[in-house]
């Protein structure tokens with residue numbers, strides 16, 4: 001599903017945020033990406049949805065090599081991925097329903113299909129009863145659930161999340177993790193960068209640890225691995 | 229692109245028009261001023277052109293007669309020529325002027341210095357021909373040229389050169405002025421669109437994240453630019469039409485039978501209105517293109 005071969009990413013300012021990363025993530029896997037801050041986790045994530053291009057090496061998503069992907073083909077890559085962020089990235093002027101529907105409207109999905117899919121995913125994240133509310137009227141956890149709903153509304157094969165629980169209290173974080181697990185059991189591949197030791201140590205999954213732009217550990221069912 | 233999508237783009241473009249109110253107003257005003265000038269200028273130029281044309285045509289034809297030494301034969305040839313010219317349709321009158329009369333005219337104009345030519349007059353006998361309609365002058369002249377014993381046929385000399393050079397100067401000044409205004413208007417529109425783009429930064433980011441195509445992101449901004457252009461062309465179209473309509477109706481009746489005539493209302497007003505509208509849309513679309521290219525890095 002996701003393959004990286006010897007990927008190097010050097011930013012224009014000279015920082016090497018990925019220094020020879022090779023990895024293979026299969027369809028249906030759940031992968032944590034851990035590491036100290038500045039290690040290159042976000043860069044690793046950004047390389048997958050082609051927010052950043054590798055300086056060298058190949059990134060292959062669902063058979064598509066992103067190194068040779070033309071700019072105008074990027075939108076079609078993005079439609080196969082769902083992306084979730086720490087800061088939710090919801091549109092404040094749109095209500096819950098509109099925020100989720102937005103992802104389908106801009107890819108010109110049929111209106112009937114939009115209604116059906118939006119209600120389905122809102123049900124999945126447990127916010128069907130709040131469709132008319134605006135982001136400002138919701139808690140952080142609820143906002144993150146909407147952003148997850150938006151990321152999966154077009155049925156992507158992969159959901160990529162960059163510290164999705166970073167802004168949430170522990171209890172809410174568990175609720176969010178339950179949703180990700182649910183999505184994963186339905187067959188969607190999940191790649192999640194996280195700082196949350198408790199979660200990684202409790203919900204055991206594959207753990208990829210990055211330091212200084214290199215993968216230093218890659219263990220199935222591993223623990224968070226950083227003390228103190 | 230689906231109909232639904234086009235609808236969405238139009239909706240979005242209208243939304244942001246109302247959202248950044250005073251920038252919208254400033255751009256529309258700039259387009260309005262520009263197009264108003266374009267309209268007025270075009271109408272004035274069209275009328276001046278017509279005046280120049282009319283003057284050029286409303287002139288006598290001067291026919292220089294071939295010199296024949298034998299006096300009898302010369303007289304006969306001149307008579308034939310006069311009667312032949314009179315037979316040409318569209319000729320109103322033919323006036324004969326001998327070379328002595330011609331010299332007197334020259335002396336009147338340029339002074340006694342020329343009187344020494346009275347001994348051996350280098351001029352020719354001349355016929356002055358006037359056409360019934362100014363527009364026929366050129367045609368009549370052409371026909372006269374084909375007749376026997378004409379040495380040279382000239383008309384319209386020197387009378388319109390001054391007008392033409394005035395016309396040229398004012399055209400150039402006008403074009404420079406309009407070009408300057410055109411760029412100001414385009415600049416203001418591209419600024420308005422830039423503000424729209426900045427105001428929608430988050431929205432654009434999310435659109436790109438969920439896989440909207442580049443054209444899907446861009447089109448609403450281009451449509452917004454087009455609106456600015458169209459809205460800016462309304463006042464110029466109305467003002468130019470109403471003003472010229474009234475000027476025409478007041479002035480034209482007083483020019484009955486005169487040489488100077490205004491350009492008719494139709495098709496002039498249609499042409500000028502189309503010009504204003506097309507130019508407005510062009511300014512708007514171009515202005516927003518510049519912004520979209522520069523500030524929408526997609």
Ligand SMILES: Nc1ncnc2c1ncn2[C@@H]1O[C@H](COP(=O)(O)OP(=O)(O)O)[C@@H](O)[C@H]1O
Nearest residue numbers: 011013015017036037038039040041042043044
């Ligand atoms: N756009 C960028 N331009 C320059 N340097 C960057 C950019 N993004 C990240 N970096 C640098 O790359 C390194 C890795 O950053 P990042 O991938 O965000 O790490 P993490 O998400 O693990 O904290 C850091 O040193 C960071 O300063």
Ligand SMILES: [Mg+2]
Nearest residue numbers: 041042043162
């Ligand atoms: Mg990060």
